[in-house]
Amino acid sequence: AQSVTQPDIHITVSEGASLELRCNYSYGATPYLFWYVQSPGQGLQLLLKYFSGDTLVQGIKGFEAEFKRSQSSFNLRKPSVHWSDAAEYFCAVGSLSTNAGKSTFGDGTTLTVKP
Amino acid sequence: NAGVTQTPKFQVLKTGQSMTLQCAQDMNHEYMSWYRQDPGMGLRLIHYSVGAGITDQGEVPNGYNVSRSTTEDFPLRLLSAAPSQTSVYFCASSAYNEQFFGPGTRLTVL
Numbered sequence: 001a002q003s004v005t006q007p008d009i010h011i012t013v014s015e016g017a018s019l020e021l022r023c024n025y026s027y028g029a030t031p032y033l034f035w036y037v038q039s040p041g042q043g044l045q046l047l048l049k050y051f052s053g054d055t056l057v058q059g060i061k062g063f064e065a066e067f068k069r070s071q072s073s074f075n076l077r078k079p080s081v082h083w084s085d086a087a088e089y090f091c092a093v094g095s096l097s098t099n100a101g102k103s104t105f106g107d108g109t110t111l112t113v114k115p
Numbered sequence: 116n117a118g119v120t121q122t123p124k125f126q127v128l129k130t131g132q133s134m135t136l137q138c139a140q141d142m143n144h145e146y147m148s149w150y151r152q153d154p155g156m157g158l159r160l161i162h163y164s165v166g167a168g169i170t171d172q173g174e175v176p177n178g179y180n181v182s183r184s185t186t187e188d189f190p191l192r193l194l195s196a197a198p199s200q201t202s203v204y205f206c207a208s209s210a211y212n213e214q215f216f217g218p219g220t221r222l223t224v225l
Contacts, residue, residue: 009155034214043205043216044158090157102148102173103214105157 002027002093006106013081014114021076021109023091032094033074034103035065039087047089050074061085086113117141119217121206127223128196136191136220138206146209147189148173149181151202152219158205164189196224 003026013019025031032051036044048059055067065076074091088110094103122137140147145166150158150173160173164183178200180192189208193200201224206217 004157043218044214045216046213049213102160102163105150105159107155107157 002031002104004091004093004104004106006089006091006109008109009107010110010112012112012114015083016080019076019078019081019085019111021089021091021111023074023076023106024072025074025091025093026072027093032103033065033067034092034094035059035063035074035076036090036092037061037087038090038108044090047076081111081113083113083115086111119206119208119215121204121217121220123220124218125221127225128193129225130197132196134193134196136193136204136206136222138189138191138217139187140189140206140208140215141187142208142210142215143186144208144210144215145186147183148207148209148214149179149189149191150205150207151175151200152205153202161191161204193222198224200224 005024007022034049035047037047038044047063048057048065050057050067058064063078067074088108090108091106092103119140148163149161152158159175161179162173162181164170167183167186170181170183183189204220207214
């Protein structure tokens with residue numbers, strides 16, 4: 001069965017500092033990997049996705065993520081955080097055979113940005 | 116192009132009542148899903164559909180029914196609401212490699 005672990009429940013960073021959110025997955029086949037962001041009271045918005053090819057993927061809002069197969073990780077990074085990045089972030093894994101619509105989500109990481 | 120729409124936005128039920136959460140998409144996606152989101156637990160898949168007339172259970176299907184008579188609509192029915200079903204419910208539709216989420220329905224069962 002596929003699973004996703006986001007080790008950090010809550011992270012606080014200062015505005016302008018760099019950010020890395022961790023994500024580890026478990027899946028036997030080639031995974032589809034996603035990062036979503038959810039602002040308070042809102043739905044989920046896709047930040048970026050990885051299916052194959054270049055292991056460093058660029059997303060919206062200045063985010064990037066790196067797929068490391070050997071570590072089963074797909075960590076999200078941003079070089080300089082803005083106050084508007086405060087939100088909850090979810091990592092998800094799907095598969096080629098089951099379609100993105102049957103993704104398994106991590107429990108989320110809440111990001112707080114200090115002024 | 117409205118994307119994925121959900122109604123209602125908020126709902127309060129009494130234990131034992133039934134109701135239907137509506138979900139519609141206008142992107143002609145075959146795949147649609149229902150998730151529930153509870154604090155600290157991420158999103159859990161309730162039911163999903165791979166096309167009109169085809170549905171299947173997800174991780175937490177008990178207490179919920181679905182049907183898919185058209186490509187556009189995928190309603191979620193609570194047959195007899197329980198306090199444990201208090202949650203935020205998200206509907207999503209997907210092309211093969213990306214999900215699009217609705218704005219959610221916040222349900223409280225008293």
